[in-house]
Amino acid sequence: MKNRIKIKALVGALDLQADVTFSDEMIIISGENGAGKTTLLRCLAGLETARGHMLVKQQLWLDSAADFVLPTQIRHIGCVWPDAALLPWLTAEKNITLGIDQVDDSWLNLLAERLEITALMQRKPHMLSTGEAQRVALVRAIYRKPSALLLDEPFSAQAPAIRQRLRAVLKAVQVELNIPVIMVSHDREDAEMLADQHWRMREGRLLTQAFETSVNRKLQA
């Protein structure tokens, strides 16, 4: 359990608290609307102000005791948000490689093929469906070989058949890159088929599977 997150954050009306450890594995977060799933991801990405401690892939992201915050730009993360946020004047390919000087074509082509966007690479975003744009955003997040993937319902716009294939791809990517993947999902199948850890959120609190198991045991006793 080398990754550790222990944070508190006040964002709008939400009082978020999370205290978890995890290894480089697949983590699914579920919970009601407004429970704080997206806010938790945004705190991890450094897009919201949180206090506490975050250590991911042996890199310190946050240490409020020492007044340290690693800026989002150098956390080296890959993110997919509900808004694909593709720049409309760039092709899918240029969106993926935005800000990258030396493009690794074989890695790019491999990812494009696995996420089924090879034929879309030269299209601009207005020529992409929502689902296609979402897959381009996924490739953009993965391409840079991040030290963590933060995904907010990354399959929400995908048809069931392709969703199944994408799960397998995502799992393979997680293993290959050997990184934690933290993914918000309302789809029970995502949790059942992917989750090494399953976090549930309620009213800003994070309940890990382990926590729930111990509660269940107490209830049974």
Place this chain on the structure above:
Amino acid sequence: MMESLWISLQLALVTTIILLLVALPLAYILAFKTFKGRTALEVVVALPLVLPPTVLGYFVLLMIAPNTGLGHLWQSAFDHSLAFSFSGMVIASVLYSLPFAVQPMQQSLRAIPDSWLEMARTQGLSLNQTLIQVMLPAAKGGVLVAAALSFAHTMGEFGAVLMVGGSIPGETKVASIALFEFVEMQQQSEAWMLALILLGVSFVMLSVVYTLNRQGSNPGIFK
């Protein structure tokens, strides 16, 4: 007549180029930063909208007079007076058209979706990369509108340039001042011609602005 038009065109061109360089950082600061004195800065930038141009011209003239620091420095460096010179008029024009350059850029920067800027951060783009590869292309419409408005506004300037430039034929007599003098001397045909040309320039520049504005509010500009 052609001489004065030529001076107006040069003045408008130089002013527009300088304004784009000066107004972009100002627009960026006003669009994204909160700091003490922000309101004061906004007011100063907007002042030329309501200030009588002669008042602005008068203050610029005081500022660049040979007995001031700036005027003296200029005189010793270039061996001519900043007051009643083309360069002096450029200073006045830049100040006079500042809000016309800053405000469209500020608005178009402000209109960039947060999700694009957050994407730039999570993808690890540096501030420079974000500026050049995300913000500028996204705010392209506003920058072009700012350029067109600055140019047109400078072409139509009268009070401020008269105050600072002094209407020296061949040097600081711009088209709008030449028109005034033609009318004063009852040279009707020249006055007509010049007025028509200035009207045409304004019409064309505003057409450009409205075309850009319509495209700017429509994602079609990127297609």
